Amino acid sequence: DAGVIQSPRHEVTEMGQEVTLRCKPISGHDYLFWYRQTMMRGLELLIYFNNNVPIDDSGMPEDRFSAKMPNASFSTLKIQPSEPRDSAVYFCASSEPQETQYFGPGTRLLVL
Amino acid sequence: KQEVTQIPAALSVPEGENLVLNCSFTDSAIYNLQWFRQDPGKGLTSLLLIQSSQREQTSGRLNASLDKSSGRSTLYIAASQPGDSATYLCAVDNDMRFGAGTRLTVKP
Numbered sequence: 001d002a003g004v005i006q007s008p009r010h011e012v013t014e015m016g017q018e019v020t021l022r023c024k025p026i027s028g029h030d031y032l033f034w035y036r037q038t039m040m041r042g043l044e045l046l047i048y049f050n051n052n053v054p055i056d057d058s059g060m061p062e063d064r065f066s067a068k069m070p071n072a073s074f075s076t077l078k079i080q081p082s083e084p085r086d087s088a089v090y091f092c093a094s095s096e097p098q099e100t101q102y103f104g105p106g107t108r109l110l111v112l
Numbered sequence: 113k114q115e116v117t118q119i120p121a122a123l124s125v126p127e128g129e130n131l132v133l134n135c136s137f138t139d140s141a142i143y144n145l146q147w148f149r150q151d152p153g154k155g156l157t158s159l160l161l162i163q164s165s166q167r168e169q170t171s172g173r174l175n176a177s178l179d180k181s182s183g184r185s186t187l188y189i190a191a192s193q194p195g196d197s198a199t200y201l202c203a204v205d206n207d208m209r210f211g212a213g214t215r216l217t218v219k220p
Contacts, residue, residue, distance in 0.1 A: 033208065035208075042210060042211075042212045042213070043156075043201065043210040044210075045207065045208045045209070045210075048208070056207065091155055091156070093156075098143060098144060098163070098205070099161070100146065100158040100161045101146070101156075101158060101208075102158065103148075103155040103156040103157070103158075104155055105154065105155045106154075106155050
């Protein structure tokens with residue numbers, strides 16, 4: 001397996017624009033996680049899915065953030081409208097139940 | 113709300129030294145605890161996963177212990193090498209709360 005795949009790897013956008021981050025989990029993994037990492041706040045869990053169903057979205061910072069998982073092999077994290085304070089590295093990870101999480105390489109987002 | 117703390121924030125050691133990284137958590141009702149490594153500009157790589165029923169896990173030069181009653185975990189690295197230089201993070205798996213990490217530098 002190629003591991004968790006994220007795209008794009010880098011995104012630069014202007015404030016107010018819509019941003020969509022994409023993730024393909026490892027095949028067969030039931031859980032998918034979205035994280036955000038910043039220098040100030042460290043690594044934070046935003047939302048996670050089990051069998052394509054959102055289980056806990058309490059980490060999603062605002063209504064501007066939304067995540068979907070239309071099928072077992074694809075998830076998106078959308079920010080609309082984006083703001084400079086959303087600049088961070090966004091990671092996707094997947095796992096089997098109670099097993100090791102495998103992280104993607106991350107998407108580095110810069111909102112100007 | 114689970115709080116995860118890692119001490120020290122940064123550590124610099126000469127090559128060959130044995131070292132211990134610490135992780136503490138406030139709620140002992142955990143499912144498991146994981147240790148990760150993060151290289152600059154990269155994602156996280158899982159090192160060890162300790163289930164709540166276990167006391168320790170070993171992989172090569174790494175040994176992680178878990179004491180739920182005291183809310184502590186340690187990551188022991190034996191015979192450190194420059195390639196071990198990275199940030200090490202622990203995460204408590206109930207809601208995947210991460211510590212801030214320990215940035216380790218191993219000097220040749």
